[in-house]
Amino acid sequence: MATTIASALFSSNSRLPAGRELQRRAFNPRASSSSISLKEDIVIVGAGIAGLATALSLHRLGVRSLVLEQGDSLRTGGTSLTLFKNGWRVLDAIGVGDELRNRFIEIEGLVMRSEDGRELRSFLFEEEAPGQEVRAVERRLLLETLSSRLPLNSILYSSRVRAIKKQGTGDTLLELEDGTEMLAKIVIGCDGIRSPVAKWMGFPEPKYVGHCAFRGLGLYPAGQPFKARVNYIYGNGLRAGLVPVSQTQVYWFICFNSPTPGPRVDDPSILKNQALELLRNWPSDLLDVLHNTPDDVVIKTPLVDRWLWPCFSPPAVANKVVVVGDAWHPMTPNLGQGACCALEDSVVLAGKLAAALKRGNDESVEAALRSFGEERWGRMFLLTARANLVGSLLQWDNPVVCGFRNNIVIPWFVRLAPFLEHTNFECEFLEPVAST
Ligand SMILES: Cc1cc2nc3c(=O)[nH]c(=O)nc-3n(C[C@H](O)[C@H](O)[C@H](O)COP(=O)(O)OP(=O)(O)OC[C@H]3O[C@@H](n4cnc5c(N)ncnc54)[C@H](O)[C@@H]3O)c2cc1C
Structure with a gap:
């Protein structure tokens, strides 16, 4: 794959001492200009569970990605999550x-x-x-553990995606809050329940x-x-x-x-x-x-979900932009499955994407992303509906x-x-x- 500007920036051999602050400073493309265009092969929007697990899954399969996170560090709030055996299968799979x-x-x-x-x-x-x-x-330890296994400078903090535009070339232009523009061949939206990526793809807001x-x-x-x-x-x-x-x-x-x-x-x-x-x-x-x-x-969190209605809901994939985790299928926590499913998504997507990238043509990549959406849709539709129903009965x-x-x-x-x-x-x- 072509060397990108960002990967050139990453190629410094000097390993920095631990600390996100230093990592952030080490890769701050906005330090000298407010509007530098960057090119990346795979950009993941959001360093939550889905984003980090997807980045780590890809990394283990030899595929580099850059994660953009709006916060200036990993999210530390959020108390705890109950993970069931499906979540643990994935955590084992990614080491x-x-x-x-x-x-x-x-x-x-x-x-x-x-x-x-x-x-x-x-x-x-x-x-x-x-x-x-x-x-x-x-949650804090889960995020820290996932991010600690990524190569240095895999996450770009304080990088809120505010607009997305498709380019004539088939690439996607991501515009960050500070005006930085980034061109990506593949965008993976892991940006949670209010996902701007999902909104851009035509998904309605989740419902209370x-x-x-x-x-x-x-x-x-x-x-x-x-x-x-x-x-x-x-x-x-x-x-x-x-x-x-x-x-x-x-x-x-x-x-x-x-x-x-x-x-x-x-x-x-x-x-x-x-x-x-x-x-x-x-x-x-x-x-x-x-x-x-x-x-x-x-x-305090108002509980929301969005059902992936057949025929009405947009597909998870549009032109090499794909949504994962809560960005795609926000569900109520009544089954304790939101994060578990985000983890499942990440290994399934990474496996398909890495195999397609080896084949090295755009058609394979598009087919892999589509296959991810098709394979996961039924399970996600049913789980979202079931979680909602269980919640209604219990309330x-x-x-x-x-x-x-x-x-x-x-x-x-x-x-x-x-x-x-x-x-x-x-x-x-x-x-x-x-x-x-
Ligand atoms: C009350 C409650 C209890 C829950 N309990 C459980 C449980 O027990 N078990 C379980 O499996 N699940 C549970 N969940 C669900 C779980 O929290 C979510 O499914 C999970 O966090 C989804 O992860 P994610 O990475 O998709 O999204 P998030 O964790 O929301 O991560 C999204 C990330 O994207 C970033 N981001 C957002 N917008 C942008 C942008 N424009 N640019 C850049 N970055 C952006 C955010 O800052 C964030 O870091 C619960 C949820 C709730 C509300």
Whole structure:
């Protein structure tokens, strides 16, 4: 492949000391001019889970990419994510599974309770869903681990893409917030739920589903007291959960009905009080986790999704621009699958793209991107719909219906194995090749 301006910039042999600040300074094309045109073969927009996992998958297959991130560093907020066995398959395939596994508790089962603390049902994964692997992972550490395996200067921070234009040559012009222009042969939009790349491709805005989530991370410096179980607690139009993350951290969430997303609140201490207010008289172990949560790690998120309707939704790919992860299929977190699916997307896309690039013609690349979209569409459509449906059922607020759910459906009819069937996903280990 032709040497690009950016890869020439990257070719410096001097390895810098650790630290994103230095990395950023090492590759700051805007240091001397506000509008330099750069050329890249593959540009990934967004250094979230999808972007970093795609960059790392490509890197292991010997393909270089440049990641543009709007923030001036990796996102450190976002508390934790529960990753199921499909997520772990991918993390293993890209060589970071064990490093992360060692830092987070393996969850052995789950307990369902009502808001008065009564246990409705409990499961052990090894009995009900053997082979399942569940761990809550701190998002910050996941991002840092993925980025630490990328070659130096793979991520260009403070680089917000504000406009996208197709060129006559078939390349794509990305215009950054500061006026820098970048020409890319292939653009991979990993820019999350409000993706400008998806918008440019004709996707509508994701839709608010009628409930919001509070999330936080309780800290127990002397050791947390919980068994390695996910706890789900169900009330009327309100539910909460807690998941041990490590020996000293416990992740919690609350989902509550709200006709609108409500005003944006930036003060986390107000958010924490609002969360506590919702849970008055709820089980004391849950409240204890909230009390042990530093204010600044409490976040509120209005939940949204976008269904990939056959015939109506644009395809994931248009002229060598492709969307991945939340940028393509934002889904509600009711199945804990958004990040897992973003990871799945990344290995599938990278595998197809790397094989096509070896063949070395535009048609192969276009076919590979199309094949990615076609292979993944059905699974993503169904999971997005299923997550939405599960959320609607769990957010019921009618006391009679909730009583029926808590006293009949959960104790007698819920089965774990079929519920977790969607976590079956296989992918091959991406054997690392010498870096490009
Ligand atoms: C309440 C809640 C709980 C969740 N729990 C789970 C869970 O337990 N398990 C699970 O698997 N998933 C969960 N998810 C879903 C998960 O968080 C997302 O699916 C996942 O973060 C998607 O990753 P992504 O990389 O596609 O997008 P993001 O993580 O949103 O990353 C997008 C990146 O793109 C950057 N960006 C955006 N716009 C631009 C631009 N114009 N230019 C440059 N960069 C840009 C952003 O700064 C960001 O770094 C949850 C979601 C929510 C809301």
